Amino acid sequence: MTDPSLNAEYDVVVIGAGPVGENVADRARAAGLSTAVVESELIGGECSYWACMPSKALLRPVVARADARRVPGLAGDVRGPLDAAAVLARRDIYASHWQDDGQVAWLEGIGADIFRGRGRLTGERTVSVTAPDGAERLLTARHAVALCTGSRAVVPDLPGAAGARPWTSREATSAKEVPGRLVIVGGGVVGTEMATVWQALGAQVTMLVRGRGLLPRMEPFAGELVARALTEAGADIRTETSVTAVRRPAPGGPVTVEADTGQRLVADEILFATGRAPRTDDLGLDTVGLTPGSWLTVDDSCRVEGFTWLYAVGDVNHRALLTHQGKYQARVAGTAIAARAHGTPTDTGRWGAHAATADHAAVPQVVFTDPEAASVGLTLAEAERAGHRVRAVDHDLAAVAGSGLYADGYRGRARMVVDLDREILLGVTLVGPGIGELLHSATIAVAGEIPIGRLWHAVPSYPTISEVWLRLLEAYRDAWTDRHVGGGVNGRLGAPGTSSAGPSSTTPVSPSPAPGH
Numbered sequence: 001m002t003d004p005s006l007n008a009e010y011d012v013v014v015i016g017a018g019p020v021g022e023n024v025a026d027r028a029r030a031a032g033l034s035t036a037v038v039e040s041e042l043i044g045g046e047c048s049y050w051a052c053m054p055s056k057a058l059l060r061p062v063v064a065r066a067d068a069r070r071v072p073g074l075a076g077d078v079r080g081p082l083d084a085a086a087v088l089a090r091r092d093i094y095a096s097h098w099q100d101d102g103q104v105a106w107l108e109g110i111g112a113d114i115f116r117g118r119g120r121l122t123g124e125r126t127v128s129v130t131a132p133d134g135a136e137r138l139l140t141a142r143h144a145v146a147l148c149t150g151s152r153a154v155v156p157d158l159p160g161a162a163g164a165r166p167w168t169s170r171e172a173t174s175a176k177e178v179p180g181r182l183v184i185v186g187g188g189v190v191g192t193e194m195a196t197v198w199q200a201l202g203a204q205v206t207m208l209v210r211g212r213g214l215l216p217r218m219e220p221f222a223g224e225l226v227a228r229a230l231t232e233a234g235a236d237i238r239t240e241t242s243v244t245a246v247r248r249p250a251p252g253g254p255v256t257v258e259a260d261t262g263q264r265l266v267a268d269e270i271l272f273a274t275g276r277a278p279r280t281d282d283l284g285l286d287t288v289g290l291t292p293g294s295w296l297t298v299d300d301s302c303r304v305e306g307f308t309w310l311y312a313v314g315d316v317n318h319r320a321l322l323t324h325q326g327k328y329q330a331r332v333a334g335t336a337i338a339a340r341a342h343g344t345p346t347d348t349g350r351w352g353a354h355a356a357t358a359d360h361a362a363v364p365q366v367v368f369t370d371p372e373a374a375s376v377g378l379t380l381a382e383a384e385r386a387g388h389r390v391r392a393v394d395h396d397l398a399a400v401a402g403s404g405l406y407a408d409g410y411r412g413r414a415r416m417v418v419d420l421d422r423e424i425l426l427g428v429t430l431v432g433p434g435i436g437e438l439l440h441s442a443t444i445a446v447a448g449e450i451p452i453g454r455l456w457h458a459v460p461s462y463p464t465i466s467e468v469w470l471r472l473l474e475a476y477r478d479a480w481t482d483r484h485v486g487g488g489v490n491g492r493l494g495a496p497g498t499s500s501a502g503p504s505s506t507t508p509v510s511p512s513p514a515p516g517h
Helices: 019-030 045-050 052-069 084-094 101-109 169-174 189-200 220-233 323-342 380-385 401-406 436-447 465-484
Strands: 008-015 035-039 113-116 118-123 126-130 136-147 151-153 181-185 204-208 236-238 243-247 255-259 264-267 269-272 276-278 310-312 364-367 372-377 390-396 413-419 424-432
Touching: 008 019, 008 323, 019 035, 019 045, 019 101, 019 136, 019 323, 045 052, 045 169, 052 084, 052 169, 052 189, 101 113, 118 136, 136 323, 169 189, 169 269, 181 189, 181 255, 181 264, 189 204, 189 220, 189 364, 220 236, 220 372, 220 413, 220 424, 255 269, 364 436, 372 436, 380 390, 380 413, 380 424, 390 465, 401 465, 413 465, 424 436, 436 465
Parallel strands: 008 035, 008 136, 035 113, 136 310, 181 204, 181 269, 204 236
Antiparallel strands: 118 126, 126 136, 151 276, 243 255, 255 264, 364 372, 372 424, 390 413, 413 424
16 A cells, blocks of 8 residues: 555656656756656666667677778788677676666756656556555656656567577677577667677677568668678578577577578577567556557657646657657657746747657667668658658768778768758768768758758868768769759859759669769
């Protein structure tokens, strides 16, 4: 039973203390609102201990070695295997050894109250907290309850899967030793990144991919380039293959994987990287008329549809399952909660201060494989499906001077998707070594809806990989002039205020290598 003496009232109650919940609390506290944060696991959430931080700590030595091997004068010194023990030990440091003291200190430092235990809605603006010892408290929110519980990995309901103790993303990023043979089911971000890590650390990796290629949500060439590199590194990638059964007869023994193609594989571990589900099954959603276990539909301020006081922020709303995007939503939602609490106007129009517009138009993502794959905004196919009149402009990144200096034998590709009616960028995709740090310039161009005419005045430094921006703009200009003035020079092209008329075809333009000076 709940002890009435343990009841407390706050302006805002946040359930879930991952990066999203922490940022909602931060914005609420910055606005002077009293805030309670409820967490059943580690303060800092999935990203800090089982996703972003440990996975990137594992990937960094892999990519650094690959880069070094492509530079004469250094390549001969890095031909040996990685020190797996050292890589895993560094990973442990970046996962804070699965201790959350630092994150607790930060939350307490902003003035938020932390409640350890399982938080559940019990009705309008009320949350019960069941502590690890079974004690219960009841928290009441004057203004808002924010659900920030994230998502969990899904293991398919296959014969034998439950008893086989498969890896999910959590086990893949926290494993204490390198498996001899690893089967990875799935070809998305988790699958490709973990294939990159464990293959480089000495595992024999086999990828079973239901679709036709890797990274299906990006431009097709991204998955093709990553697959080529993984294959060259020794991974076995089998596409259009689905798992039908998994068996592990003896605890600690090998696992047998059966596929619909009739293949049977034996491995030491199997990783399912096949999707996510919302952590909403035990949140008391039924007490407020919502369906337990469901994704929650929200408006652009992350307020749950049909409610004035309930917010769902981050993965639980299924808008963009990325830590940085969830933190962006949290800043928007926290600011909106504060404005509504203080009775001040909110700006929820497109790109307004209280609208997470980027969720629709400018979601950035880096896949930290070798080569890296990065994108923001719409792919060509997505833009066409949305009804935009577009052109995709491609460039070989190896033809940029900075790429050649970065690595011998550089392989990569860049694409920008141009809205021909407004002459702005709807999307950009970059694939190649070292391009992750280049993505933010693309994000600014897409989110800012910067006219192509103005982008001509953003001069890339020579000799850097960012010169690809100039090459892409030149390719777009040349395609325009070829179509409209028979290859002649049009002085107005590329200047602010130029005509939005342009090629109607969506066929990608792949220019010849341009001079690097």
